[in-house]
Amino acid sequence: RSLVELAEQRAGEQLPAEAAARIGWLSGDMLDPKLGRFDHVIAMDSLIHYRQHDMADAVETLMRRTEHSLIMTFAPRTKMLALMHAAGSVFPASDRSPRIEPIPARRLETRLAERGLRIARRQRIKRGFYISEAAEVVSK
Numbered sequence: 001r002s003l004v005e006l007a008e009q010r011a012g013e014q015l016p017a018e019a020a021a022r023i024g025w026l027s028g029d030m031l032d033p034k035l036g037r038f039d040h041v042i043a044m045d046s047l048i049h050y051r052q053h054d055m056a057d058a059v060e061t062l063m064r065r066t067e068h069s070l071i072m073t074f075a076p077r078t079k080m081l082a083l084m085h086a087a088g089s090v091f092p093a094s095d096r097s098p099r100i101e102p103i104p105a106r107r108l109e110t111r112l113a114e115r116g117l118r119i120a121r122r123q124r125i126k127r128g129f130y131i132s133e134a135a136e137v138v139s140k
Contacts, residue, residue: 002027031058037065043072045132052103056111059137063117069138076124076133077102105133116140 008025026035030043041062047055055074062070075081081102088099109119122135 031061033065035065037067038062039067041066041070041072043070045073047072048075048100048132051101052108052111055101055103056108056115059112060115060117063115063137063139069120069136071134071136073125073132073134074105074108075100075102076131077104078131081131105135108135112137113140 004025004027008023011020011023028035030041030046043062047058050058059070059072105122112118116139117137118140120136120138122133125132125134
């Protein structure tokens with residue numbers, strides 16, 4: 001089952017019926033303008049494979065079609081993650097999981113600011129080896 005189907009099911013179970021009915025669930029290329037406009041966008045672990053300038057471009061593209069905010073995750077650049085990323089780059093691409101791009105949070109904020117966007121709030125999530133940063137992006 002797709003993550004979108006799972007989210008829709010859980011929303012139906014956990015939200016009042018009238019609230020769940022107001023949510024439009026879509027699958028597809030999030031950058032495709034054919035998907036239309038959004039009130040909010042949630043991009044959990046879907047931008048982590050972009051290089052930082054490409055991520056900022058993708059966020060800008062999405063925000064042009066988003067009324068309020070975009071909540072996203074990215075892999076924050078830490079010493080340990082940078083070391084693991086460097087070590088992983090010596091293996092052939094076919095022998096490893098999809099590559100993530102660790103990004104310094106301040107640099108991402110700067111790239112977004114250049115596009116008229118800002119991070120309204122941010123929180124680091126760390127569970128064992130898993131480290132991610134959640135951010136809410138809004139227009140300035």
